[in-house]
Amino acid sequence: PTKKSEILEAERAKDEIRDILSRMIGAEIRYVRMGYRVRPAPFGYMNVKIDTPHGRRVILKPDSMEAPLIIKMFELRAKKTLTDEEIVKEVNKNGYKSRVHLLRDGKDKTIVIGQKGGIKLDVKRYVEYIRKPIYAGINDEKWTNNEPVKTKFPGLVTVETFNQANRGKVVLSEENGGVTIYKNMPEEVLILSANPCF
DSSP: OOHHHHHHHHHHHHHHHHHHHHHHHHHHHHHHHHTOOOSOOOTTEEEEEEEETTEEEEEEEEOTTTHHHHHHHHHHHHHTOSOHHHHHHHHHHTTOOOOOEEEEOSSOTTOEEEEEOOOOOOHHHHHHHHHOGGGGTEEOSGGGTTOOEEOSSOOSSOHHHHHHHHTTSEEEEEETTEEEEEESOOHHHHHHTSOOOO
8 A cells, every 4th residue: 555655765765865865975076176186095195084175175295105106106207218118127126016905795895805916016016106197196087077287285206297297198188277188299299399388
């Protein structure tokens, strides 16, 4: 006898969940476009909550153990004296290990069944780090419609160091009050864009 009312109640609950998620994700997208952080921190950073004019928001701060390793990667590559393989060896000598993540049982999340991570740096991962504009304080992701946004926190390296380390593969530049990312630029264009000023 209560079948219809139970179905209505279930549908109402689904609608409420959808409304809550729409409000929450919509707000997160707005904050990302304003330069704050809503995702897990990339290697080298940690998430920190601070008081802002927009309420209590999350920004990235350098991680005391990881940040020096990221900075070293950029500085060594910007100098152009070592190959990528030699830089990777140097960073590994300084104690690089990827973050460790615990693997939990699918049925009981309190049971840890293993872990992943804790491995040394390889060239592929190293190049991924070098290409990420977040290390120069610029965010470009799907929630910004892949448009670069200057973050509310400073990067680990300067824009000049980022551009020198990327050697034209990714170049950051400020134009008309906004940030632009150029990828795979020809050499002649790179010379003109080599000195962006923030």
